[in-house]
Amino acid sequence: MNRRRGLLALVSSGVMVASLAACGGGDDGDGGPSGEDNGSSELGAPWILGTTDKVTTLDPAGAYDLGSWTLMYNMYQTLLTIPAGDNEPQGDAAESCEYEDPKTFTCTLKEGLTFANGNELTSSDVAFSLTRNIEIADPNGASGLLSSITAEEGGAVTDGAIETPDDQTITFHLNRPDTIFQFILTTNATAIVDEETFPADALVENAEAVGSGPFSMDQYEDGQQAVLTANPEYDGPKEPQSERVFVQYFQQPAQLKQAVQTGDIDVAWRSLSPTDINDLKDSDSVSVLEGEGSEIRYWVWQLGTQVGKQKAVRQAAAELIDREAIAENAYAGTVDPLKSIVPPGFPGQIAAFEEKYGANNADEAKKLLDDAGINTPVDITLGYTPSHYGPNAVDEANEFARQLEDGGVFNVKIESAEWTQYQNLYKENAYDLFQLGWFPDYLDADNYLAPFFVDGGFYQNNYSNEKVNELVAAEQASSDPAERQRIFKELQTIVAEDVPLIPSWVGKNVAIAGPGMEGVQATLDPAFIFRFWEVSKAE
């Protein structure tokens, strides 16, 4: 609290109430609600993270959102993890993991692991964690990611899918060849919980949630704040730099921005608008830090409409789109152009759309349509949703429409609907081309291909290509990295040729750091894991 504020606070609060307080109980306020100081004194000063993310629960079986997962990544261990700046799974609770074949995956746990409550962590806890997630099948949870060990009828683990021959070893017998499973084991769908604390058939109360990660939860106030304290039982590579981390929750991005500007919080992470980010770049009091991101936006062709089903129309539109201009004009340069549906940095990624179409090729677009015998201008209905994807979605829609019309071969009508209604409309062929966004579940190119192109994708755009289906199945079954990368490239090439969608941009992982903050930049990578243990605040 600075001097001016302190003075005003004293004046505004009045002496009377303070005197009342002085006459109250004897707790001097040191050391938390219980009066104990759980922080390790040799660690750095506490710091405050601000975010607009919302937390669903602290139980890994009940959440599938980044707000919850951010806390979980710091509270729990998983068998595997994605280190900062990397995209290959490495051991977390596991000493080693390996595929014996594409359907059999075995991990060996590190010795001497314990939960924050002192209970021993064994392979039985790992099996319990995954089993309860599948059996609880919470509607807000991520049990769907465990389909490789889920029985066909759902709600139960496949017979014999999890084997624990001893306390240190766990073997997964997968339903199908699935080399993606190792990436699933880095997510909080597989966070390891204490079987002596967590109920097998229900979510645990937030106050009782306990893990074995570098931090433990000291206090959680719904929608207000979480307080994590360095876990003295943790003995691994994720060594905390600070004794305590406060996470403060904001409802509005504007409040988050103001809080970091005024020093009420030390770091603002997720989610500020491009305008706010650019505004803060001019500020002397904070630093805008950017890392590679993995969140993407793209425009989907609805092949169920008369316009969308014509490949030449789709290709002609792809010829006209200038992604650099979208990033600059609609997002003030706070995002990067997305030149393939798979963002840069993923093994096997190629700039397929840029290689095939370039940008602003009006002549080529006209030729494609003429060759196909399609009369121009072609009328297109463009759909977007105004708030779900942030305030700049409308700017992107306008820029996208402008580029299509500037080519002289399209007449564009823009329509919008709120998110809940929008989802029905795009499936009901209300738009020829519509905007969507994606945030990956795990860091593998497969997560940008399989959900999108196998039999119409999750968005049901009626695109189907047998070759694509076969290639996706093949890469998921292959444990050979080189082979998978070859398949990824082939898939991206086919997608660029068929144009079931047009990639638009990939976001950056942005944080705003106040004075004295260190280690923030290191955690800003496409995994979107905010690694509290990497961050410290100078005293």
Add this chain to the structure above:
Amino acid sequence: MAASGGSLARYIVTRLLLIIPMVFILTTIVFLLLRVAPGDPVSASLGGRLSEEALDQRRAALGLDRPMLVQYLEYLREVVTFQFGETITDNRSVIDIVKDNGGATLTLSVAAFAVALVIGLPLGLIAGRFRDTVPDLVIRIFGIITYAAPVFYWGLLFQLLFVLQLDWFPVGGSASPETIFLVEDKTHILLIDAIIAGNSEAVVDVLHHLVLPAVTLGLLLSGIFIRLVRVNMLQTLQGDYIEAARARGIKESRVMRSHAFRNALVPVITIIGLQIALLMSGAILTEATFNWPGIGNELVQYINLRDYAAVQGIITMFAVVVVLVSILIDIVNALVDPRVRY
């Protein structure tokens, strides 16, 4: 004309019984409005990520695929038993939300009421006393502006001025993270908990955070109070007893203080109580503007998520509070005002 004790009891019972149809109508409207609005909690949170089949499975798990009548009857059962179940999106007990966040809303409401009284009463009295003078004109304009301008507008202006420009107050929240962490939660009212803990630093911190939201919401109410008090003051000044007091040679200041001001405030007291609904709706917007961890702030979040259970439960709670307070005011009014017939 005053009535007998028996008829007063009947009046109170009748007013209490009227709560049932009032709450029933309101809860039914809330239920229907939520269902009429496009979308549901599943598509709001997971749409655009999962296939339609997976979304349908989640809807079925939450019981959202059942006929609307079945859902409605179950909802009514919950209202009658005062068990509002759990929220759909984060499995919180609705009762817990009211318990955990109600203290913050109560703190804000009481503080705002105090601000409104401190601003509204004296200004209303002054405006009435100096009718058609410059002070009266200024105060009337002030009253109209504070009542007419949206509460979030004042909130944003105050944030720009007092937070960003002058750096006098924090952006929002009910206290600094350290205070919330250190003060043990005993009553769900942070200010009282800080007082009980004897932590004067925490008390100052909580009050420091309370100033801007309370003034913002208080200004809204003060506009109403100014107008009410002014009108009553004008009527009082025309009373025969005021003339009589002056005729007896009593000093003007004493006439005002002992005769006019006190009498002008009597009818205002009951009217002030009826502003509870305005206070509640204003609290929702104020809490959202200042990230104040009250029930209103939670309500806004759950509306965005289309969380039927949470929205229904919270609005029903709000409705019950408003209805109860209104009836309490009616009863008090009946007791103190002989003109009320029952």
